Every structure is written in structure tokens, then in C-alpha cells.
Amino acid sequence: MISGPLSGESCIQIANEVAAVFQIPVLLAVPGELYDQASYQCQEHRVFVILSPLQKLMTMQAIALIEKFSDQIRLLEKQIQKEQQKFKDEKMINLCKLKLIETYHWSEEKAHSFIGKKAMDHSCTKVYVAKVLLNRHQANT
Known part of the structure; x- marks a missing residue:
């Protein structure tokens, strides 16, 4: 005051x-x-x-x-921060799906289920799986 x-x-x-x-x-x-x-x-x-x-x-x-x-x-x-983080996470998952589609010529549904299955198999989030897959993709290129 x-x-x-x-x-x-x-x-x-x-x-x-x-x-x-x-x-x-x-x-x-x-x-x-x-x-x-x-x-x-x-x-x-x-x-x-x-x-x-x-x-x-x-x-x-x-x-x-x-x-x-x-x-x-x-x-x-x-x-707002929560929604921004959610948006970033969705963006990363979608980017990962796009890379899987481009690399392996999969459908969007197959890429989506692949990420979901990996997340369940390793008891982690889809975002974490997407980060790992994207990092591997960048390392290989």
C-alpha cells in the first residue's frame, strides 16, 4: 500500500x-x-x-x-500453465507420431497405439516415450 x-x-x-x-x-x-x-x-x-x-x-x-x-x-x-504444458505434451506426441508415420509408413492409428503400448509396457507417460523416440530419431539422423 x-x-x-x-x-x-x-x-x-x-x-x-x-x-x-x-x-x-x-x-x-x-x-x-x-x-x-x-x-x-x-x-x-x-x-x-x-x-x-x-x-x-x-x-x-x-x-x-x-x-x-x-x-x-x-x-x-x-x-494457464497447466494448459500450456498439456499443449506442449500433445505437440510432442503428435510430432513423434509424424516421425513414426514418415519413417515406417504407418497409419496414424498404428503410431498412436505404438506410443501408448510402449508407455504401458514401461510404466511411463506417452510424453516420455515420445521424447525418447524423438531423441533416438535425432541420434540416427
């Missing part, structure tokens, strides 16, 4: 820098004459602008909302 006798531009700049560098939400309290300017300049960052002088109830409510917002952002970021 940033509040104090800082000049208008410096408190806005500090709030934006803190939010950007540390990837945390910032609560910025500004006087009424700076509210519109601060709101506009902070809209691209995780900076929440409130009016000063601060009222205890409003400040507590703002902090509670920011905590909830932060939790939701963290959850969404985890979901």
Missing part, C-alpha cells in the same frame, strides 16, 4: 514499478484531484487506486478485494 506525502507523479510511478517488478497488487491512496490521473495511468498494472484521506472500513474492504483478486489471478495463472 502506498500512501503518503509523495508528489502525484512519483507515487503513481512508484506504484506502477512495484506492481510490475514484484508482480504484486498495489493499493495506491491519492487525493481527489489526482484520482482520475492515477486511475488512468495505473490501469495497465495491478494497481488499485482509492481516495485519501483513508477511511478504515474502505481500506479494509479494498484490501479484502485485492486479496480475492490476487487469489483468482494465481489460480488462473496456474490453469
Whole structure:
């Protein structure tokens, strides 16, 4: 939370820098004459602008909302990372299937079942099998 006798531009700049560098939400309290300017300049960052002088109830409510917002952002970021990893894994498996199709002239179904069978036989994931097969293919070329 940033509040104090800082000049208008410096408190806005500090709030934006803190939010950007540390990837945390910032609560910025500004006087009424700076509210519109601060709101506009902070809209691209995780900076929440409130009016000063601060009222205890409003400040507590703002902090509670920011905590909830932060939790939701963290959850969404985890979901995005999970989906990105899933996409990378599928891409690797599909690349491996393509190499098997090209090398052995198999159908897509045969390549798919081959990778699945290898994964079951060796008690590992399809992604691991795909990585191993692709590494072998690169070593042989």
C-alpha cells in the first residue's frame, strides 16, 4: 500500500514499478484531484487506486478485494500453465507420431497405439516415450 506525502507523479510511478517488478497488487491512496490521473495511468498494472484521506472500513474492504483478486489471478495463472504444458505434451506426441508415420509408413492409428503400448509396457507417460523416440530419431539422423 502506498500512501503518503509523495508528489502525484512519483507515487503513481512508484506504484506502477512495484506492481510490475514484484508482480504484486498495489493499493495506491491519492487525493481527489489526482484520482482520475492515477486511475488512468495505473490501469495497465495491478494497481488499485482509492481516495485519501483513508477511511478504515474502505481500506479494509479494498484490501479484502485485492486479496480475492490476487487469489483468482494465481489460480488462473496456474490453469494457464497447466494448459500450456498439456499443449506442449500433445505437440510432442503428435510430432513423434509424424516421425513414426514418415519413417515406417504407418497409419496414424498404428503410431498412436505404438506410443501408448510402449508407455504401458514401461510404466511411463506417452510424453516420455515420445521424447525418447524423438531423441533416438535425432541420434540416427
